[in-house]
Amino acid sequence: MPISTTYYLNAPTLGTATAVFTDAALTTCAPNGYYSDTTITREQIDCVLQVAQNCPSCCIFPFTTTELVQTSSTLACSQAIDTTYYYQTNDCLDNGLAVGDLVFYDSLGVNPLPNGWYTIATVNPECAMSYQTVLGVVTEFVSCCVLIPYGSSTTPVGAFGEVCGQEIPSIYYTNSVTPTLVIGDAVYEDEFGLTPLANGWYLTPTENPECPDGYEVLDGVILTMYNCCA
Numbered sequence: 001m002p003i004s005t006t007y008y009l010n011a012p013t014l015g016t017a018t019a020v021f022t023d024a025a026l027t028t029c030a031p032n033g034y035y036s037d038t039t040i041t042r043e044q045i046d047c048v049l050q051v052a053q054n055c056p057s058c059c060i061f062p063f064t065t066t067e068l069v070q071t072s073s074t075l076a077c078s079q080a081i082d083t084t085y086y087y088q089t090n091d092c093l094d095n096g097l098a099v100g101d102l103v104f105y106d107s108l109g110v111n112p113l114p115n116g117w118y119t120i121a122t123v124n125p126e127c128a129m130s131y132q133t134v135l136g137v138v139t140e141f142v143s144c145c146v147l148i149p150y151g152s153s154t155t156p157v158g159a160f161g162e163v164c165g166q167e168i169p170s171i172y173y174t175n176s177v178t179p180t181l182v183i184g185d186a187v188y189e190d191e192f193g194l195t196p197l198a199n200g201w202y203l204t205p206t207e208n209p210e211c212p213d214g215y216e217v218l219d220g221v222i223l224t225m226y227n228c229c230a
Helices: 073-077
Strands: 033-036 040-045 060-066 081-088 102-104 116-120 129-134 137-143 148-152 170-174 200-204 213-218 221-227
Touching (some): 073 116, 073 129
Antiparallel strands (some): 060 081, 060 116, 116 129, 129 137, 148 170, 148 200, 200 213
C-alpha cells in the first residue's frame, strides 16, 4: 500500500536522480523499495535507483459505489450508489472491481476504505452487487438480488419441438417468486444476475420427471412455456 512520506533526491527530479535519501544533507540512503512522484516509479536497491517504470498510480481507477461503510451486505444494498472511490488492480486493466483489488478513498491510493460492506451497480440494473473489504482489500461479493437456482438444459434450441429430448445438466438462476418457473420470470446463467440466458428454448424439470417443461427465453425473460406431455 502506498505511503506518503518526505524523501530527498540528489537531482531536481526522480527521473534524473540516482538515489533517494531520508535527510536533506543526502547522507542517509532511503531503504530499499519503490519510490514514486505520482508520475513514475523507481526501485531503489542499495542506494541505487533502477530504471523508471510506469507509476503504480496508473493502475488506480475510479468507480461509483456507496459512500458509507455498513456492517452487512443487506444494509449495504439499501444505500444509494452515488460516491466515487478508487480501486487498484495488479494487471493495470480497468475491467471493474474484483476480489483482491485494493480500494481507496483517494486517487493516490493512500487512504484505504474501512473494513465492511459497500455496493456497486452491475450491468443488470435490478441486481446491484455488495462487496466486503478487509484491510483495504476486496474479499467477497454478494448479489443484492435473491435469485433461486433451478435445473435446466444447457444449449438453447430454436423451437419447442426440439427441446423435449434434451438432457437437464445445468443449474441456472431466476428471480421467480413461485416454486416453479412461470412466464415473465427473468433467468440468468449466474447467481449474481449478470448474464441473462441466450434467446431460445430450454428444458426444466417438473414434479413429474417424465413430463418436463419447455420454456422460451427472449431478452433474458421467459416468454412462453409448454409441457412436454401436453
